[in-house]
Amino acid sequence: MQVLRPESEAEAAALIAEAAANNRTLSIEGGGSKRHLGRLTTPSAVLKLDALREIVSYEPEELVITVRAGTPLAEVEAALAERNQCFGFEPASWSFEPAAAAATIGGTIAAGAAGSRRVVLGGARDHLIGFRAVNGAGEIFKAGGKVVKNVTGYDLPKLAAGSFGTLFTMTELTLRTYPRAATSLTLAVENLDVDSGCALMRRAVGSRFEATGFCYLPRVAIERLGLRQASSLTLIRFEGDAESTDARAHACGETLAVPFATVQHDDTWRLVQQLKSLQASQVLWRLSVPPTAAVGAIAALRPECFVVDWAGGLLWVEPGSASPRDVHAVARQFGGHATLFRGSDDLRRGDVFQPLDAVTAALTKRLKAAFDPHGVLNPGRMYDGV
Amino acid sequence: MPEPKADVFARRSALVEALARLVPEGVVADQDALAAYDCDALTAYRQKPLAVVLPTTADEVSAVLALCHREKVRVVPRGAGTSLSGGALPLSDGILLGLSRMSRIKEIDLENRCAVVEPGVTNLAITKAVEGQGFYYAPDPSSQIACSIGGNVAENSGGIHCLKYGLTTNNLLGVELALMTGERIRIGGKAMEAGGLDLLGLVTGSEGLLGVVTEVTVRLLPKPEVALASLVGFPSIETAGQCVSAIISAGIIPAAMEIMDRFTIDAVESYCAPGYPRDAAAILILEVDGIAGDVSRLLTLVEGIARKVGATSFVTSTDERERQRIWLGRKAAFAASGRIAPDMLCMDGTIPRRELPRVLSRIGEMSKDCGLPVANVFHAGDGNLHPLIMFDVMKEGDLDKAEKLGADILKLCVEAGGVLTGEHGVGIEKRDLMPLMFAEGDLAQQERVKCAFDPDALLNPGKVFPSLSACVEGGAMHVHQGRIPFPNLPRL
Structure with missing residues (x-):
């Protein structure tokens, strides 16, 4: 497949305009680490943005960084770490080895790839405050701003996050940064069944101890990670300085009244963000559900393996024999939505994202046309006709 | 505003009847009663709507919208009418759709x-x-x-x-x-x-x-276990701003950080005597919340930072009553400033905090040049300024001067890398200033989003996006004779 690699925003705009004029379609890509995501499409060419690689400005005391879309995520995070900062949404790699290292900031935001901390500090959508982009007609535009508090005009940055490149191609992003915690302390509870584990996490997330991660791993996930022997792990993470995390973790543990251990800098969190226990899954689903629905949804899907994050709000599920139709029906029944995260080409020709009702589907198509009237950018990646 | 549709006026009584069938007991059409709805909290702009509809269910909302869509009648939605930017300003040929009766939890x-x-x-x-x-x-x-x-x-x-x-x-x-x-x-x-x-x-x-x-x-x-407020005095507004940056640079995100200048401190002291330091050129109010141990340790850290930057006083609340007293003056800042001059305009730009000294001194110069005092209160943590421009509408030319100064201040915010509005919204007030921040193509893209939702431009048209015929210089909330809209509400 032809790969177009613009070296500037203007060049990207020209390439998109040319594609629009010639009825060609483009697959938009940063580092290519998330090709498995979304519906299978057949673009005329790939528009690869990895040459747009630069930290344009970074002002730690303003809590704001501006970067070109193709800058590797790792490079941006390293720059933040140097100034004791990070992204509050805890970017997740959402990829399978060895592609993970190629992830760019643009692709991360376009996919909305937020990690465990999303449950308290918000997702990618909450941390993108402005951007520059090229729409499907090849026109450059900007939206949002470069300050953390701004309500001027429509909040298009929210729309950008999680749009999978189907509306416009971001060329430059301005993101909010967050102080990096000096330490992380994890409260670990072993051997709870999934019902008790989820109930425990819900109590913890509703408590005053400001934990920043709540995940549950069943035996099969623990075994795949080669961790200690346990039938399950319920993990609650506290971040901050040592004195604070220690006080909060112990107070929380006592309030929850369960036997617990505390683990300094527990590496399991990194493994969870990197989907380490699910790397071999040939079919993988991601469900976002109300936390109290987690147990019911898992029971309905009878998965071979699963991981619960966000205190029950997020489920990673290897679904056994359930078909896409089954999984979407379960997600709907429990008040959430499901996305096929990895699957065969055949599965990816069907519904990957949760099917929309007729009115929302029509509105989504009109929005697509408002940005990409000729259907040049990632057509069909989310929905047919979008 | 968009040109009123003459045919809609002609159909008014039929429309009112149709609406009354959809929302029995929920239509206001009497001219005197409509006056109560002629503005929101941006009282400088007033317009009676064609009629007011007050539905009590979502189905009634749908029915009203469907009717208006069919009849090509414009609709302005309204909540409690407290918008500071004229977001709920009615249209003469439009229905005002009030949602206040839908108030069930x-x-x-x-x-x-x-x-x-x-x-x-x-x-x-x-x-x-x-x-x-x-x-x-x-x-x-x-x-x-x-x-x-x-x-x-x-x-x-x-x-x-x-x-x-x-x-x-x-x-x-x-x-x-x-x-x-x-x-x-x-x-x-x-x-x-x-x-x-x-x-x-x-x-x-x-x-x-x-x-x-x-x-x-x-x-x-x-709810956090503990929330404590500190009142910190500084020899200048610049040092107060430096303190905020230093706190954030230390990796601390307090629950709130608010700065007030000398002018505002004097105004609130005469208004409600919250006991702010009389010798300080500026004060910073900060609030820290969390578990008790964290809060006290953070406050110790923050006090150290403040003293190093040059704070002249640092007092922390010891109980909820004291916390409320520290906030009292800040919450009264708007009303108190409104007493100093007959009229006042409140701005709402956001700037990068590093630009604070330059922007504030430039606002001071502009204020001197045009002879209108400006008080400065702002949400310092996120750089959201609320300069309050004092004037007297009875004085020849004062209103024009105040509106021009307001627009100039917002231009300055945008030039400094900031934005027109941090929290009040664009509405009618800052609509015509949008081109300061967005190029034609940027605005065109946003307007295409509007078209995807509402191709006939029936829903709240005339707000947010500048129309070609408009020529109002905006960017301000107008207060006349100290009578601020919703006078009992604190304005931050």
Whole structure:
């Protein structure tokens, strides 16, 4: 497949305009680490943005960084770490080895790839405050701003996050940064069944101890990670300085009244963000559900393996024999939505994202046309006709 | 505003009858009664609507919208009418759709940390409903006792705790939205993320131009164990600003950080005597929340930073009463400044904090040049300025001078890398200043989004986007004779 690699925003705009004029379609890509995501499409060419690689400005005391879309995520995070900062949404790699290292900031935001901390500090959508982009007609535009508090005009940055490149191609992003915690302390509870584990996490997330991660791993996930022997792990993470995390973790543990251990800098969190226990899954689903629905949804899907994050709000599920139709029906029944995260080409020709009702589907198509009237950018990646 | 449609006036009585059939007991058409709806909190602009409709159910909202869509009648949605930017200013040929009667709390679900409410529920009522169980709804616009959650969604309202807890958009899980056709869609729900494009994020802050919110699911947070406020005096407003940057650079995000200048301190001292330091050129009020041990350690750290930067005094509340007293003056700043001059304009730009010294000294110069005093209060943590321009509308030329100064201040904010509005919204007020921040192509792209939702431009037209015929110099909230709209509400 032809790969177009613009070296500037203007060049990207020209390439998109040319594609629009010639009825060609483009697959938009940063580092290519998330090709498995979304519906299978057949673009005329790939528009690869990895040459747009630069930290344009970074002002730690303003809590704001501006970067070109193709800058590797790792490079941006390293720059933040140097100034004791990070992204509050805890970017997740959402990829399978060895592609993970190629992830760019643009692709991360376009996919909305937020990690465990999303449950308290918000997702990618909450941390993108402005951007520059090229729409499907090849026109450059900007939206949002470069300050953390701004309500001027429509909040298009929210729309950008999680749009999978189907509306416009971001060329430059301005993101909010967050102080990096000096330490992380994890409260670990072993051997709870999934019902008790989820109930425990819900109590913890509703408590005053400001934990920043709540995940549950069943035996099969623990075994795949080669961790200690346990039938399950319920993990609650506290971040901050040592004195604070220690006080909060112990107070929380006592309030929850369960036997617990505390683990300094527990590496399991990194493994969870990197989907380490699910790397071999040939079919993988991601469900976002109300936390109290987690147990019911898992029971309905009878998965071979699963991981619960966000205190029950997020489920990673290897679904056994359930078909896409089954999984979407379960997600709907429990008040959430499901996305096929990895699957065969055949599965990816069907519904990957949760099917929309007729009115929302029509509105989504009109929005697509408002940005990409000729259907040049990632057509069909989310929905047919979008 | 868009040219009124003559044919709609001609059909007025038939329309009123049709609306009354859809919403029995919920239509206001009497000219005297309509006067109560002729403006929101931006009282400089007034216009009676064609009629007011006050539905009590989502189905009635849909029916009204469907009728207006069919009849090509414009609709202006309104919550509690506390917008500072004229977001709910009526149109002479349009229906004002008031959501205040839809004020039921439908469900409180603490296990999923959320509440499902109708749009007319007030912001504070949500917190009141759950605080007994140790929860609260975080965004706290100063009008929270009166403003409605539906209006908060439309305006993406802020408050003093935004730096740590975000704006409305960061605290929503879902809405039910009625489109101009009357069709209703559910976006999100109790799950943390909605499927599909992030329509929830797009609709939040869209100022009533894309749809009418008929139900809101908000995220609730556990109430912090302790919240303490500190009152810090500084020899200059610049050192107060430096202190804020130093605190953030140290990796500390307090729940709130507010700065007031000498002018405002004097005004509030004569107004309600909160006991602010008389010798300080500026004060910083900061609030820290969390578990008790963390709060006291953070305050020790923060005091060390403040002293190093040059703070002349540092007093921390020891109980809730003292915390409230420290906040009293800040919350009264607006009303107190309103007493100093017959009229006042309140601006709402945001700038990068590093630009604070330059922007403030430039505002001082501009104030001197045009002879109108300016008081400065602002949400310092996120650089959201609220300069208050004092003038006297009875004095020849004063209003023009004040409006020009207001526009110049917002130009200055944009030039400094900031934005026109941090939390009040564009509305009618700052509409004509939008080109300062956005190029023609940027605005055209946003207007195409509007078209995707409302191709006939029936929903709140004339707001946010500059129209070619408009020539009003905007950018200000007008206060006459100290009579600020909703005088009993604190304005932050």
